[in-house]
Structures are given as structure tokens and as C-alpha cells.
Amino acid sequence: MNTQKIKIQFTLNNQETIITTYPMKRLIDVLRDDLHLTGTKEGCGEGECGACAVFINGELVNSCLVPIIQVDGTIVSTIENFASDFELDRIQESFINNNGAQCGICTPGMILASSALLMKNANPNEQEIRTNLAGNLCRCTGYNKILDSVKEASKLIRKK
Amino acid sequence: MHISSINVYDAKNIHDVLNLLDKEPGRWSILAGGTDIMVQLDLGTWQAPNLINIWGISDLSGIRINKNEIEIGALSTFSEIINHPIIKKEFPMLIEAAMLTGSIAIQNRGTIGGNIMNASPAADTPPALLAYGAEIELTSKNEVRRLFYKDFHINYKLMRINQDEILTKIILPRTSNKTIDFYQKVGTRAAHSISKACIAVRLTMDKKTITDIKIGLGAVAPMPIRVYMTEDLLKGNKLSMDLIDQAILQIASEIHPIDDIRSNKAYRLRVAINLLRNFLKGLL
CATH class of the missing domain: 3.10.20.30 (Beta-grasp domain)
Structure with a gap:
């Protein structure tokens, strides 16, 4: 039924x-x-x-x-x-600049988890980034480039 | 079971829930944060066709600090618990357990009541609740009763709850004694993994004598357990290498780990022993 x-x-x-x-x-x-x-x-x-x-x-x-x-x-x-018609979000920009995406399947989730972290902590250290992205799995890029992307996003956000 | 066959009653408050459970006991299952039910539904293993959605009912959430105890609403999420400063200060093992439960996205959704009622032997918060001597509150239309959490789980997924009852609160007794807490989970990776074995201990010591001790364990029996005989052996005695050796022998006979996809019996036994031994040796 x-x-x-x-x-x-x-x-x-x-x-x-x-x-x-x-x-x-x-x-x-x-x-x-x-x-x-x-x-x-x-x-x-x-x-x-x-x-x-x-x-x-x-x-x-x-x-x-x-x-x-x-x-x-x-x-x-x-x-x-995240992006407007004219401009990417700073986290998206950082992922592009650092090759933080390869196949792209994990990328939206990575960007949202990064955003959740950066909203409560604009200047996270590496361990905090790792902890906050622990629920997001990537099977191709490797995590280093993703970590670099989040670090750059953190800098861009603090600059503005 | 396909989603088109699942009937959901959207409860607006606790009275809605209690009335329905009273009218049709046994017919309804409770949907809280959904982090366990949704997985089973998608895998096709969920069998209960009637759900009461309690997500968002404010009567069931919130953390209240009383003089002698802390009341945690069953619908409190792991994130709400993690971010509570008094729980962090007085019940750090619960915070640690909550932070080890799934990922942040899970912690934002999963609830402590759901964690208890899902009754996985490998859940992360039950050992901490056992070591803290937690109580739980069960509510039906006609009665509100309290039970020590240690008496709640009877066997695998079998609990002392009546069909017209719902878990409403978890109660932690506050203490002004100086206590020592120890919590450790062993899983495949540091984050976001299900336990192979987990231990939580709270004890008090007077010089080198253990004056009180509660030991909660996960993933070493069909349900989260206390090891009363090991506790009794340690309680009232002066800590020594000899006492630790006796405690190790005792705990080995008191737990009943199994082989499954995450680990095996021998490894779990060894890990449980090592966790207790290393902790106690550190206190010598």
C-alpha cells in the first residue's frame, strides 16, 4: 500500500x-x-x-x-x-588555483565542509582543517592539494 | 522496504508522540536525526513501515544544568553536546565520544537518544555514559520513570523499554570529587570509523588506592557493558602491578568479543586488555 x-x-x-x-x-x-x-x-x-x-x-x-x-x-x-553569475566564491577560486579538484565528485562536499569550518574559524591550523574535512573522502586528487586549497581560502577570506 | 510504503506521522510535540504510542503500542518506530534509519532504508534492510518523526520537537532537546545533575534531552545532537562548556568541563569523555561519532555532518544530525536506541554494541557514547553512571528517563502517556543506563541493554538490540515508551532524557550525575577519566577508541582510522573496541573509565583515588571505579566498554559484547567483577577487584585496593595483572585476567573472562567485518575476537580481546592495562599502569 x-x-x-x-x-x-x-x-x-x-x-x-x-x-x-x-x-x-x-x-x-x-x-x-x-x-x-x-x-x-x-x-x-x-x-x-x-x-x-x-x-x-x-x-x-x-x-x-x-x-x-x-x-x-x-x-x-x-x-x-556559492558562485554568483559573475564571480566564484573564494573557496571555489582557491580549489581551482591549487588543483584541489580532479574528477570533481568530492569537490562540492569539500567546499561546503571547508566553508562550514571557515565560517566558525577563519584561520584554522592544518590539524583543524584535517579534522573538519575528515568526513569528506577524495579518491583521486590526494588530500594535500585540498589542504592547500583550504589554507589559501582562509587567507583570501581574512584579507577581505 | 521502499519509501513509498513508509508512513510517517509528523509529531508536533511530545504529547502527540505519547498519545500515538499509547494508542497503538508496538506499531510505531521513532525517527530522530535519521542517520541510522536512512542508511538502512537505502540499503533495503529497514522493515518498520510506520515512523513517528520527532526531529524538531523542542520538548525533547536542550541541555539543562541542575545542582546535582545534568539533563540532556534525548534529541540533543552530538554537536550540541560537543559545544556545551559544562559538559566539556565535567564529562570530557562524552565530548570525546561525540567527536569520534561519524563526521561533523553526522554530528550535526545524529542524536544521543538515537545513539542509545539504535543499540549498536560499537556505538561511541555508551561506554562513556556507563563510566559516568548515567541514568535515562523513559516516558509513556501515564508514567515518567528513571532507570540506570547500565541496566538498559539486556542483549543485542534488546532493551528495557516498553512499547508505549520513548527515551526522553539522559541524566549525568555531577560530582565534586576529584576524578580521573580515561577514554579510548580503537578503530581503523582516527576519524569517522566504527569501533573495534572502546573503553571508558572513571575512577577516584586516595593516594594509590582506587576508591571508586566504573568501566564501560564498547564492541566487546552483544551490547555496551560494564565489567562489574573487574571493577570490584580493583575497588578498595592499592594499585600495584600485581593488582593490574589480576584485573587483566578478570576483564578477559568478563568480555565476549566476536569476529565480524571490522575485527576479530582475539584482536578485540587483546586490545581491551591492553587499553585497561596501559591506563592503570600510567597511574602507578
Whole structure:
């Protein structure tokens, strides 16, 4: 027997969004399949890799582990919200400058986790960066370039 | 089970939850932060078709500091616990355990109540709660009762909770005694791994005599456990190499580790012994 679909209303990247779907549908599936925001990637689908990271009410979460019913009334921000039409975010710039991305699957999650860190600590040391990115797995670039990217982003942010 | 077959009741407050559990005991499962249920749902192993969504119910979250105890709402996230200055000062092992639970994205979502109710023998916070002598509060429509957390887990995923009850609080007793805490988890990597073995100890000492000790362990039995006989052997005695050797023999007979994908029986036994021995030797 099918359960009833429900109406979910939330703010997504500064836009009011309404969707009608099953309450336990994963946020990542709503973002990618229903709303065609494919910047958020799915890696493991079980909260190990961090590729699907988004912000809900300003907190970093794995969108593969959030049922859409828990998104009702919240403010969601994804990687698509980082760059404007004219300018990249400073973290994105730093990842490009330092070759912090290779295949790119982990990159949106890495950038969101970096952003979550830099918002609470604009000048993290290497250990703090490592700890804060521990939930984000990369299988190709290697982590050194990602660490360099975050360090440069930290400098750029403090300069402004 | 496919998401189209999962029926979710969106509870607005604790009374909603208690009424439903009272009306249809056994029919409903609780959905808190979702970090365990969502994984099982995606893997196809989740079998319970009726969920009560409690995420966002303010009656169930929040940390309250009383004179003699700290009450942690069951819906408090690991991040909320990590960022609490008084818990950090008085119950550092709980902070350490919370910081070792998953990643930051998990800590922002996972709840301490969910960690207890998911009842994984390898969960990180239960050993710390056991070593601190925590109590839990279980609430039904007609009753609020307290239970020592050490008595809650009976066997693998089997707990002393009635079908009309929900876990509402975790209570930590405050102390003004000078205590020594020791928490260590052994996993495959430093961050974001599931325990192969985990130990939490709180003790008090008078000169070199152990006056009180509680030892909580994870991933060495079908549930998080205390090792009472090892505690009794150490309690009231002057710490010596001989006493440590006796304690090691005792703990080896008191735990029941298993072989599984993360480790094996022999390794877990050795690790548990080494963790306790190294800690106690450091106090000599």
C-alpha cells in the first residue's frame, strides 16, 4: 500500500520551493532528480563520504541521510548557491588555483565542509582543517592539494 | 522496504508522540536525526513501515544544568553536546565520544537518544555514559520513570523499554570529587570509523588506592557493558602491578568479543586488555 505524498515547503538557495513527494524521500534525490540541481553529488549513500553535503539552517549535513519531511520549513543551501553569475566564491577560486579538484565528485562536499569550518574559524591550523574535512573522502586528487586549497581560502577570506 | 510504503506521522510535540504510542503500542518506530534509519532504508534492510518523526520537537532537546545533575534531552545532537562548556568541563569523555561519532555532518544530525536506541554494541557514547553512571528517563502517556543506563541493554538490540515508551532524557550525575577519566577508541582510522573496541573509565583515588571505579566498554559484547567483577577487584585496593595483572585476567573472562567485518575476537580481546592495562599502569 502506498503512503500519501506530502507537500514540503522550504527555502532553497534563497528561493521559496514547494514539492510534493514521499516523506522519506532523501533530500539528495529531491535536489538532483526533482529540482535538477546536480551540483550535489552522491558518493556512498550512507553518510561516509560527504560528497552530498548541503547546509540546512546553516549546518553542514549529508543530504543522503535527511528525509525530505525534516526539510519542511528550513533554509537549504547547496553548492549552486556559492558562485554568483559573475564571480566564484573564494573557496571555489582557491580549489581551482591549487588543483584541489580532479574528477570533481568530492569537490562540492569539500567546499561546503571547508566553508562550514571557515565560517566558525577563519584561520584554522592544518590539524583543524584535517579534522573538519575528515568526513569528506577524495579518491583521486590526494588530500594535500585540498589542504592547500583550504589554507589559501582562509587567507583570501581574512584579507577581505 | 521502499519509501513509498513508509508512513510517517509528523509529531508536533511530545504529547502527540505519547498519545500515538499509547494508542497503538508496538506499531510505531521513532525517527530522530535519521542517520541510522536512512542508511538502512537505502540499503533495503529497514522493515518498520510506520515512523513517528520527532526531529524538531523542542520538548525533547536542550541541555539543562541542575545542582546535582545534568539533563540532556534525548534529541540533543552530538554537536550540541560537543559545544556545551559544562559538559566539556565535567564529562570530557562524552565530548570525546561525540567527536569520534561519524563526521561533523553526522554530528550535526545524529542524536544521543538515537545513539542509545539504535543499540549498536560499537556505538561511541555508551561506554562513556556507563563510566559516568548515567541514568535515562523513559516516558509513556501515564508514567515518567528513571532507570540506570547500565541496566538498559539486556542483549543485542534488546532493551528495557516498553512499547508505549520513548527515551526522553539522559541524566549525568555531577560530582565534586576529584576524578580521573580515561577514554579510548580503537578503530581503523582516527576519524569517522566504527569501533573495534572502546573503553571508558572513571575512577577516584586516595593516594594509590582506587576508591571508586566504573568501566564501560564498547564492541566487546552483544551490547555496551560494564565489567562489574573487574571493577570490584580493583575497588578498595592499592594499585600495584600485581593488582593490574589480576584485573587483566578478570576483564578477559568478563568480555565476549566476536569476529565480524571490522575485527576479530582475539584482536578485540587483546586490545581491551591492553587499553585497561596501559591506563592503570600510567597511574602507578
